[in-house]
Amino acid sequence: MRTKMMFISGLLSLVVSAALAAPTQAVTVLANGGSYFRASGPIQYWHFDAGEGYCGHLASWCSPSHMQWTYSMDPLHSSNWAMWTVPTPEMYYSAVYAFIPRRDATALAFYSTGYGYASERQTTVNQNAYYDQWVGLNSGQKLYRVGTVVLDDNNQWFGKSGVYRVAFDEIKIEN
Amino acid sequence: MRYSKIIAAFGALVVVAGASTLAVTANAMKHMAPAPKSIKQLIGELDDAIRRELDSGCVETDAKGGKKLCGAAKEKIDRLHEETAAEIDARTSRLPGDRAGDLRAIKKFRGLDRLPLTYNSTSSNPYRDDGSAIESYVDDQGNEYWVDPSADRLVQMGPHAGSDQAPHQVGQENRLPVKELRDRAISLADGAVDGFAARRSSLHPLEDNKDKQIYFFRWDDFSAPLKESELPPFVQVALYADGTLASFTNTLR
Numbered sequence A: 001m002r003t004k005m006m007f008i009s010g011l012l013s014l015v016v017s018a019a020l021a022a023p024t025q026a027v028t029v030l031a032n033g034g035s036y037f038r039a040s041g042p043i044q045y046w047h048f049d050a051g052e053g054y055c056g057h058l059a060s061w062c063s064p065s066h067m068q069w070t071y072s073m074d075p076l077h078s079s080n081w082a083m084w085t086v087p088t089p090e091m092y093y094s095a096v097y098a099f100i101p102r103r104d105a106t107a108l109a110f111y112s113t114g115y116g117y118a119s120e121r122q123t124t125v126n127q128n129a130y131y132d133q134w135v136g137l138n139s140g141q142k143l144y145r146v147g148t149v150v151l152d153d154n155n156q157w158f159g160k161s162g163v164y165r166v167a168f169d170e171i172k173i174e175n
Numbered sequence B: 001m002r003y004s005k006i007i008a009a010f011g012a013l014v015v016v017a018g019a020s021t022l023a024v025t026a027n028a029m030k031h032m033a034p035a036p037k038s039i040k041q042l043i044g045e046l047d048d049a050i051r052r053e054l055d056s057g058c059v060e061t062d063a064k065g066g067k068k069l070c071g072a073a074k075e076k077i078d079r080l081h082e083e084t085a086a087e088i089d090a091r092t093s094r095l096p097g098d099r100a101g102d103l104r105a106i107k108k109f110r111g112l113d114r115l116p117l118t119y120n121s122t123s124s125n126p127y128r129d130d131g132s133a134i135e136s137y138v139d140d141q142g143n144e145y146w147v148d149p150s151a152d153r154l155v156q157m158g159p160h161a162g163s164d165q166a167p168h169q170v171g172q173e174n175r176l177p178v179k180e181l182r183d184r185a186i187s188l189a190d191g192a193v194d195g196f197a198a199r200r201s202s203l204h205p206l207e208d209n210k211d212k213q214i215y216f217f218r219w220d221d222f223s224a225p226l227k228e229s230e231l232p233p234f235v236q237v238a239l240y241a242d243g244t245l246a247s248f249t250n251t252l253r
Helices: A054-058 B002-031 B039-056 B071-092 B096-110 B178-192 B196-202
Strands: A002-007 A011-016 A025-030 A037-040 A047-050 A066-071 A081-085 A093-100 A108-115 A119-126 A133-136 A148-152 A165-168 A171-174 B059-061 B067-069 B117-124 B133-139 B143-148 B153-159 B204-210 B214-220 B234-240 B245-250
Touching (some): A054 A066, A093 A148, A093 B071, A119 B067, A119 B071, A119 B153, A148 A165, B039 B067, B039 B071, B067 B071, B096 B117, B096 B133, B096 B143, B178 B196, B178 B214, B178 B234, B178 B245
Antiparallel strands (some): A011 A025, A025 A171, A037 A081, A081 A148, A093 A133, A093 A171, A108 A119, A108 A148, B059 B067, B133 B143, B143 B153, B204 B214, B214 B234
16 A cells, blocks of 8 residues: 655655554655755856756656756865755654765765754765665664755865765655 | 351462462562563654753754754763664564575675674665665675665665775776776676576666766666656666776666
């Protein structure tokens, strides 16, 4: 038995009744667009790849049809960041996944997951090692009442040889 | 009169026996473990504890305007959060003894019989829209593994969150020809994906790289209709330019 609700503004809520001891399973996908996404920082530093990312060329149900990226910065001079906000956080433990697009995802990206009303889990993800796929943000550790995910241009690889780009695309929260 | 004495004696016996039974029962109950709390109760207790700390504990505002627990309140809630997560996972996942197949699958894939693996949790499989699960492990080399418990099959391997604090840069002298990388990727997929050699010609091949530092070899299966939120099933091998394995994914069905 499954109920699915979709909003092309970039939010998918999926409720699956499963024979588990846990509460009803819920899946939320938050896109890099719409009212649940906020991008901050100088506009000239944001770049957009049309037809790329999960909603851009792999999933037809959602929008926007682009992913966005920015060059990574010295942690002391971080300027651009984005926040995905869960409209109705699940009162349960969830795993958080980021979709890593194939283009312009080459940095050690710095994510913060807000959970439990007032707690935060900060971590890094090597976006360079992944290509059009889902990646766990917390090494399999599930978090209670996930409310926000923040990604910024702070990059621990800054200053090493190479040019690093941080990609911002869909976030998926599943319990 | 004699009968009344007998009845009285019998009654006394019943009372004594009943009292003894009650005493034994009460004693037994005193030593019985309390009924385990339901998941709903565990969640409720965690939620109540957080709200109490938000009301009266250490709370600060971060640079983006969000409230954050701090000090002893943070430590207390972090600990309770971890304990509750472990308790719920223990009740909703397979028993550790039933996960031996996971460990075998990972060690076989890596060719490392003694690879130490730490189980983290059981979660929903992000590649499937049917409630199926993955079991998550990390090794001591900075990698995370997802295993499908229904078949003890490796779904994904790659650097876990928090690892790779230095970039893997490959100098010109260590680069392998793309043909060599492709051959290695095919060989790895052949060994890791049941029936891959027979299925490969029916899959859609894709090769790409990022800044010629890391090469991706992917085979998509576009043959079956999918739920709209799912990715087409695929096998993917990511190799650094020197041939080092970066990540692997197999979502074929």
